[in-house]
Amino acid sequence: MTFLPSLNSVNPRRAFAGIGVVALLGLGVTACSSDSATGSGGDSGSSGDYSIAFLPKNLGNPYFETSDQAAKKAVEEFGGEFKEVGPSEATADGQVSYINTLTQQGVNAIVLSANDVNALCDALKEAQDADIKVITFDSDVDPSCRDAYVSASSTDLIAQSQVDLVAQQIGEAGEVAILSASANATNQNAWIESMKSYAAQKYPNIQIVDTVYGDDDDQTSFDKTEALLSTHPNLKGIISPTTVGIAAAARYLSTSQYKGNVALTGLGTPNDMRQYVKDGTVTSFALWNPADLGILASYAAKAMIDEDITGEEGDSFAAEGLSSNETDFEVGDDGVITLGKPFVFSADNIDQFDF
Ligand code: RAM
Numbered sequence: 001m002t003f004l005p006s007l008n009s010v011n012p013r014r015a016f017a018g019i020g021v022v023a024l025l026g027l028g029v030t031a032c033s034s035d036s037a038t039g040s041g042g043d044s045g046s047s048g049d050y051s052i053a054f055l056p057k058n059l060g061n062p063y064f065e066t067s068d069q070a071a072k073k074a075v076e077e078f079g080g081e082f083k084e085v086g087p088s089e090a091t092a093d094g095q096v097s098y099i100n101t102l103t104q105q106g107v108n109a110i111v112l113s114a115n116d117v118n119a120l121c122d123a124l125k126e127a128q129d130a131d132i133k134v135i136t137f138d139s140d141v142d143p144s145c146r147d148a149y150v151s152a153s154s155t156d157l158i159a160q161s162q163v164d165l166v167a168q169q170i171g172e173a174g175e176v177a178i179l180s181a182s183a184n185a186t187n188q189n190a191w192i193e194s195m196k197s198y199a200a201q202k203y204p205n206i207q208i209v210d211t212v213y214g215d216d217d218d219q220t221s222f223d224k225t226e227a228l229l230s231t232h233p234n235l236k237g238i239i240s241p242t243t244v245g246i247a248a249a250a251r252y253l254s255t256s257q258y259k260g261n262v263a264l265t266g267l268g269t270p271n272d273m274r275q276y277v278k279d280g281t282v283t284s285f286a287l288w289n290p291a292d293l294g295i296l297a298s299y300a301a302k303a304m305i306d307e308d309i310t311g312e313e314g315d316s317f318a319a320e321g322l323s324s325n326e327t328d329f330e331v332g333d334d335g336v337i338t339l340g341k342p343f344v345f346s347a348d349n350i351d352q353f354d355f
Contacts (some may be wrong), residue, residue, distance in 0.1 A: 050080025052301050053102045054294070055112035057139065057185070058090040058216055062269055063243040064113065066355045067138070067294030071111070074298040074321055082298075083107075090182045090216040092116035099123040103130050109301035111150075113138035116184040121145035133304040137297035139187035147304055148311040148335040150297040152288045153342050158241075159194035161286045161342045162266055163203070166237040169263035169283050173205035174236030177228050179249055179266075181216040181242040191241050209235070214245045221248035229258055240266035246285060250276035270345050270353040277347050284346040288339055291355060292322045296329065296339055311335040 052075050056064035068084045075082040085102070087094025092115040102110050103126055110127055114120055114136055124134050124145040137150040152158065166176055178195070180188045192211060199206050209232055214221025221244055229235060240246035246268040253259050259281050268285045276282045296319050303309045303317035315331040324340060331337055345353065 049108060050075060050078060050302055050305055051107045052080050052082055052109045052111060052298060052305075053107045054082070054084045054086075054297075055095060055098050055102070055110060056084070056086045057113045057115050057181075058094075059084075059086045059088055061090075061216060061244055062272060063290050064138075066269070067290040067297075069294070070291035070321075071294035071298045074295045075302075077321070078298075078302055080298075080302065090115050090185070092119035092184065095120055096123045099127060103127045103132060106130065107132060108305045109133040109135060111135045111137055111297045111301050112141075114141045114186050115139070115182055117142055117186045117189075119184070133301060135297055135301050135304060137293055137300075139185055141186065143334050146335070148300055148309070148331060148337055150293065150300050150337045150339070152293055152339050154338065155190045156194050156198070158267070158286075158342050159191045160198050161344065162191070162239050162241060163195050163199045163206075165265040165284055165286065165344065166239050166263055167199075167203050167206060169265060170206070170236040172203050175207050175209045175232055175234050176237045176239060177210040177212065177232060177235055178208065179221060179224055179228065179238055179240040179242075179245045180211055180213050181245060183213045183215075185216075185242075188241050195239065195241075214240075214242070214248060216242055216244040218244060218248045221245040222252050225249040225252040229256070229262065235262055237263035237265070240264065240268075243267055243269050243272060243287070246282075247272040247276075250281050254279055254281040267342075268345070269355055270350050271355060273345065274350055277345070277350050284344055286342040286344050288342055289323055289355070292324065293339055295319060295321050296337065300329075300337055 054068045054071055072082040085098045095115055100123055110132055120141050128134055134146040135148050136146045140149040178192055196208055199208055212224045212228055214224045238249055240249050246266040249264050253264055254276055264282050265285045267287050273282060299319035309315035309317050309331055313331055313333055317329055318327050319329055329337055
């Protein structure tokens with residue numbers, strides 16, 4: 001496969017410098033034995049002023065298991081107390097009760113990936129009133145109800161990389177559908193909006209004919225894939241901008257008549273997708289390093305608790321232990337802190353990664 005022009009500048013060895021080593025040293029292993037990170041509230045046992053709670057969209061999602069496991073390590077390394085809590089289903093309602101409990105417990109910071117842009121705001125404002133720092137990571141809320149947002153990459157870069165991948169795989173023409181996460185997910189909705197305008201402008205012969213929601217649930221995503229293919233007999237490609245969705249869609253395609261005929265790309269983890277790249281169901285897909293996202297969010301929370309940053313544009317802070325070896329980060333417009341660029345995985349490189 002050829003790397004996308006927009007991603008050509010991302011040298012795999014530089015983009016994930018050291019990740020192979022990190023994986024060998026334990027990231028992949030710990031990502032698989034994630035009981036402590038995925039339990040509903042295991043404390044690290046450390047003490048200090050950094051009591052930091054991670055609240056993913058849902059528990060049992062390998063993407064968040066990787067980011068939160070890495071966050072746990074980072075928080076413990078700087079002497080903090082880590083906990084992870086979260087709902088089993090990716091809903092805003094499910095997250096609100098955890099935010100309320102964390103506020104009552106008086107943690108120093110809540111780091112969350114939001115299932116809705118507005119529905120968590122009342123609970124988060126109560127947390128802020130109780131002097132708790134609120135950091136979003138992966139998926140944002142309205143900027144008025146958090147202190148900063150740690151984003152994987154820019155919305156447009158993430159969106160464009162997926163559209164370019166599907167365009168490459170279907171000869172820049174034909175019907176494409178999107179299999180998303182939950183209908184209110186802030187991150188997916190922003191990417192989808194950007195995908196649609198980019199596709200319309202750059203690929204006039206591609207039609208995005210449908211968007212369906214698998215709720216970041218494996219079975220729902222599998223069923224929605226099956227339904228998409230029967231509703232749209234001329235479908236040429238599916239973009240699934242969610243690690244849960246793309247893995248379920250690949251599983252469906254891999255044993256169906258559509259394998260090799262309908263392209264599938266989007267955002268996936270190498271460990272989930274490896275078998276489908278090897279069996280020819282999937283050519284290439286994108287993501288960033290979820291472990292790095294967790295580490296960066298931990299250091300942003302620490303800097304916020306230390307009052308080194310407030311979320312103002314231009315604030316800067318240091319992070320340690322990223323696979324990119326980057327240490328210096330700056331808060332951008334609207335309190336957004338950006339990790340880097342998305343990276344494309346294919347048969348050529350997938351075996352270098354273990355997460
Ligand atoms: C899923 C979640 C997460 C998203 C990744 C790509 O794990 O929806 O929010 O960032 O996919």
